Amino acid sequence: MRADLTCAPVLYASDDVARLRDSSCTAAHPEACTEHFVLLRFDANDKYLAPREKGVVYAAVRRRFRIEGTVPLARLAWRVVPQKNGWVQLQHVLTGRFLRLVPPPSDDAWVVRAEVSSLTYDKETWFKFELPDGNVFDLGDARVAKSPTAAYLKAHVRGAYINYRMEDIIRGHGNSPLAGKWHAAAKLDSTKLSLETVPLAALLADGRKWAARRAACFAPCSDPEDAARLVRQGGAGWSEVCWKHFAEPTCNAILSAHEGELRRGGRSMSPLLRVRWARLDCEKYVHQMPVQTLPSDPWLPGSAEAKARDALAPHCAPLVQNTLVLLVSDRPNQFLCHYLESALLHGLQPTVLGWDAPSWTVGHKKPWTYHLGAKLVLPLEYLRRCQYPDDALVLFTDHDVIFQGGYAEFRHAYAKVAAQAGGARGRAPPLVFSAEADSYPLELKELYPQRPTDRTSGPHEHLNSGMWMGHIGDAKQLLESMTGLRRGEKIETLLRHYHFWGSLDTNADPIPAAYTENDQTNDRDRLGVQKFTLGTDGRLRRGAQIPVAMHYNGPAKVVFEAAWGLEQQWDPHSGKTPVLLHLEGLRNGMPPEVRAAAVAAFERNVTFIDPWLQRAPSIGPLRFSCDVPAA
Numbered sequence: 001m002r003a004d005l006t007c008a009p010v011l012y013a014s015d016d017v018a019r020l021r022d023s024s025c026t027a028a029h030p031e032a033c034t035e036h037f038v039l040l041r042f043d044a045n046d047k048y049l050a051p052r053e054k055g056v057v058y059a060a061v062r063r064r065f066r067i068e069g070t071v072p073l074a075r076l077a078w079r080v081v082p083q084k085n086g087w088v089q090l091q092h093v094l095t096g097r098f099l100r101l102v103p104p105p106s107d108d109a110w111v112v113r114a115e116v117s118s119l120t121y122d123k124e125t126w127f128k129f130e131l132p133d134g135n136v137f138d139l140g141d142a143r144v145a146k147s148p149t150a151a152y153l154k155a156h157v158r159g160a161y162i163n164y165r166m167e168d169i170i171r172g173h174g175n176s177p178l179a180g181k182w183h184a185a186a187k188l189d190s191t192k193l194s195l196e197t198v199p200l201a202a203l204l205a206d207g208r209k210w211a212a213r214r215a216a217c218f219a220p221c222s223d224p225e226d227a228a229r230l231v232r233q234g235g236a237g238w239s240e241v242c243w244k245h246f247a248e249p250t251c252n253a254i255l256s257a258h259e260g261e262l263r264r265g266g267r268s269m270s271p272l273l274r275v276r277w278a279r280l281d282c283e284k285y286v287h288q289m290p291v292q293t294l295p296s297d298p299w300l301p302g303s304a305e306a307k308a309r310d311a312l313a314p315h316c317a318p319l320v321q322n323t324l325v326l327l328v329s330d331r332p333n334q335f336l337c338h339y340l341e342s343a344l345l346h347g348l349q350p351t352v353l354g355w356d357a358p359s360w361t362v363g364h365k366k367p368w369t370y371h372l373g374a375k376l377v378l379p380l381e382y383l384r385r386c387q388y389p390d391d392a393l394v395l396f397t398d399h400d401v402i403f404q405g406g407y408a409e410f411r412h413a414y415a416k417v418a419a420q421a422g423g424a425r426g427r428a429p430p431l432v433f434s435a436e437a438d439s440y441p442l443e444l445k446e447l448y449p450q451r452p453t454d455r456t457s458g459p460h461e462h463l464n465s466g467m468w469m470g471h472i473g474d475a476k477q478l479l480e481s482m483t484g485l486r487r488g489e490k491i492e493t494l495l496r497h498y499h500f501w502g503s504l505d506t507n508a509d510p511i512p513a514a515y516t517e518n519d520q521t522n523d524r525d526r527l528g529v530q531k532f533t534l535g536t537d538g539r540l541r542r543g544a545q546i547p548v549a550m551h552y553n554g555p556a557k558v559v560f561e562a563a564w565g566l567e568q569q570w571d572p573h574s575g576k577t578p579v580l581l582h583l584e585g586l587r588n589g590m591p592p593e594v595r596a597a598a599v600a601a602f603e604r605n606v607t608f609i610d611p612w613l614q615r616a617p618s619i620g621p622l623r624f625s626c627d628v629p630a631a
Contacts, residue, residue, distance in 0.1 A: 038195055044059075057170065078091060086136040090125075092114050098115050127154060137151050153191075172184060242280065247282070255286050321407040352609060370515050372515075402549065432468060435463060466553050539585075
């Protein structure tokens, strides 16, 4: 690989002596280190504190991962930086960020964050470890350094105790508002945590264990030939480890090496580097995107160029066996790659709506609610403008789906369910949705029906928008209702706000409800009520039945739960998600000629449609970011 195309790795605290140069800590003599490193685990959910996207801190890393050694210790550990009178700062080892409690009346008051600079926020980054008896925890006391100790984490901000709320969320306020306002959390059962000290020698040893996998995440950065070669050899540089554990340092390395190109919107960056940036969701991790100096955009609302683009006829993918397979995704990610491979292995020809390559390296990404709204708006506009027959079938899924069947299997499964539901009620065949056990958000649980309309769903009482199938005419009626068209909303307004997000005066042109009144679903028990076994062909089975698709939404994408009842032995040490392990089983169960045909069919059988319903140009290096085996 040419040196000018590499991204120099960014070191982290356990092996970056520069961060500890003013102390006694050195890699050569870790036993002399007087610095302290701690792990903080909430009793309420038995998970460790660690920052995630946009620097927000969650109690989200399971203790089991720590015991198994399947998570880098640097991701869990915090360096203790003493201040005055027992107060300390906590610096995250992997990212170097400092823990902070945001004070009121900020818009994000009481949120626990990890910030790049401690100087900017002063005492908002000060904390104190308290024992249950109210005394300050003495990290220098060897008697408590050998085992986890019960403690509380008290913030200097309003004297609040960091409090576990729900679903891995931690805050500085209590569990109930008073007079409509949140107040600092007192000592509560939900503020109890276990504090564990970790010696530098242990951090260094763990860092050495992860060094090779971490180094692979930094290369290749922009050379397509090296990328293709690496994938053919196993794809180490694109592994799940990079996304799960080392996204932030990898993204910052790319930013450091290519800041000038990012200032120009990334349009001059190599296609592979832009794919890599998008796949890691780098805008969620870098401290500050470069200020971009872009030429004026001629595609502003109302411009002649925009009107001409709106008038273009859509590119309409052909029906296959009178069926259309749709999903919405604006950029690559590892789960989309797995979706595409499983689709191609079963002869499916998916159409990806909303593909927006120019936005990948722009620092102003649409809010997540816009992508949820796009799951309604883009399929509706596509189905309407392409004028597909109303009696044709459409299968819509999210990108975190693994297919276990092709067109014939889907049509057979739909016909069977439709006959049961339609025959029982004397009605036309219905739209069939996947179902889940929990509503989301949980605070609204009481507002949802207590029993499903179709009791054959069993304990799965709630619809999930990530997988549905039915006739196109019925789908359009549903989407017209859900987007608000039947309540007076205009499709032109919906499209204008999607296309020109960030360029509109939303006081004069309010954001449509389709982009604000939604939330992502969180299915924590998708597989929890049924036992599945893995057949020799790599398909998951429930008894004699083979589900035609498996939706790994929510945490199911990345964690293994014993409650799922999966009888095959997953390897939690592999650095691979459940989705990838399932896909590998499918891949290995296919004949070589089928795998080769799937690879060859990528650009022919996958149609990428941009937000204006035009076919996107050749995807090129996207194939390199997918773990599709070489022919």
